[in-house]
Amino acid sequence: MDKKLLIIDGMNLIRRLYAALDAEPDLSRRVERTQSIAIDALAKLTTQFKPSYVVVVFDSNAKTWRHEVYPEYKLGRVPMDDQLLESLSEFAKMFRFNGLHCLRLDGWEADDLIATLAVKASQNHIKSYIVSTDKGFTQLLGDELIYQYDYFAKLGYDKAWVPEKYGVEPDQLVDYWALVGDTTNRIPGVKGIGPKTAMGIIEDFPTIEDIYANLSSFPERIQNMLSGGREQCLLSRSLVALRTDVNIGIRLSQLRYLPKATV
Known part of the structure; x- marks a missing residue:
């Protein structure tokens, strides 16, 4: 049987479940219901994927x-509700009680920890399934041992899906996003350049360095938009690119999933 690592983007899952319960006026009750639904969601995911290893990854409270x-x-x-923020340690306790490992590292976003874990697993010939709706993880899908799964849409994404969605290959996404920006995270792109224009640019010159080394090759309109934006593009690319070299300090064997026995 192929070994599999199931990586759950903890805050992505919890915040989506919590938001779906916005009709609940009692915030304490809303958090309790979110905890119950989250445990049920994770039980469904482990049943579906039958992983060898499982980890729920959380963001650091500190700035990164x-x-x-x-x-x-x-x-x-939009900031997280205080009631939900204060209950995160309880979520982690419940997850651990149900045999699910939890990970958080000061100064690091969950995204970088998740990317590092997935790449490390791939290097050990282990498939990874990243459970998240965050589009940022699609940049990892060029690795044929890394997949993404949207629990809410019940859809899986792989290498072949990326060009269908964005018109570029997975390894070109960070340069593409450097051009169009990432509004979710307030990362700017180049003013005036949208997805269609960016696809055309990337098709001819796949990296920011290539683009600015060949600026004269573009029509005057695009040259004017790109002019003077090289440093911002490089900064934006560094911000959207997930780190895969975080020193997490754990071995994959420590994330082994041992389902709790039922009586």
Whole structure:
């Protein structure tokens, strides 16, 4: 049987489940219901994927390196309800009680930890399934041992899906997003360049370095848009690119999934 690592983007799952219960006026009750539904969701996922290893990854409470290099990062994003924020440790306790490992590392976003785990698993010939609705993980799908799964849409994504969605290959996504920007995280692109224009640019010159080394090859309109934007593009690319080299300090064997015995 192929070994599989199931990686759950903890905050992505919890916040989506919590948001779906917005009709619940009692916040304490809303959190309790979210916890119950989250446990049920994770039980369904482990039954579906039958993983060898499982980990639920959480964001650090502290600011990360992205905030250091770009203070506007995620500025203006709707903050988490205090009641939900204060209950996160309880979520982790419940997950661990149900045999699910939890991971958080100060100063790091869950995205970078997840990317590092998936790449490390691939290097050990282990398939990874990243459970998240976050589009940022699609940049990892060029690796044929890494997949993404949307629990809410019940859809899986792989290498072949990326060009159908974005018109570029997975390994070109960070340069593509550097051009169009990432509004969710307040990362700017090049003013005036949308998805269609970016696809055409990337098709001819696949990296930001190539694009600016061949600026004169573009029509005057695109040259004017790109002119003077090289440094911002490089910064935006560094922000959208997931780190895959985080020193997490754990071995995959420590994430082995041992389902709790039922009586």
